Amino acid sequence: EAQVTQNPRYLITVTGKKLTVTCSQNMNHEYMSWYRQDPGLGLRQIYYSMNVEVTDKGDVPEGYKVSRKEKRNFPLILESPSPNQTSLYFCASSLSRAGGNEKLFFGSGTQLSVL
């Protein structure tokens, strides 16, 4: 089944404790991206990757890191999480560059709480 898989689904952590949210897609998609969803703000892009070893900042990149060593994986790293990073996170992928009419396929989300 074609899908984007994120783990974990739920995560509670404390301020400053490094964490990684994994994302994997099995559709051979070139483009991958991370979004966060906050009430009243919709989904905002954190980072995106056009292809392996190519990453770039989205609208809200502060406090996050990403890497794209393999085509299928795009982990999101929070080196020193803070309470304002408490949010619902979505990984997404598409066949090529996002934009135009390219559909994004989303994972099921990771609810992160930073205490």
Place this chain on the structure above:
Amino acid sequence: DQQVKQNSPSLSVQEGRISILNCDYTNSMFDYFLWYKKYPAEGPTFLISISSIKDKNEDGRFTVFLNKSAKHLSLHIVPSQPGDSAVYFCAASGATGRRALTFGSGTRLQVQP
């Protein structure tokens, strides 16, 4: 500054009636507009899209209308079904394509049986 706005956080309609979800945008460089639907505990899924050179696109019960002069688009669902109850996000993409979609804040639709 939100470039894509959905001013109605929620909407409730009766089964069988029309649902109209609205979206406004400010950036005239957007060239595609998309609607995504999101159920609880799931990621958003693509619903329908429209190019900026068109004013209407239809797919079954779903129709999206675009009014470029007003920078406004709407999603019509006819007839509405209880399974349509979800959060609907309006999104837009720019001409360069390097950046991904700009999303609105979403409208929660509830279709009453």
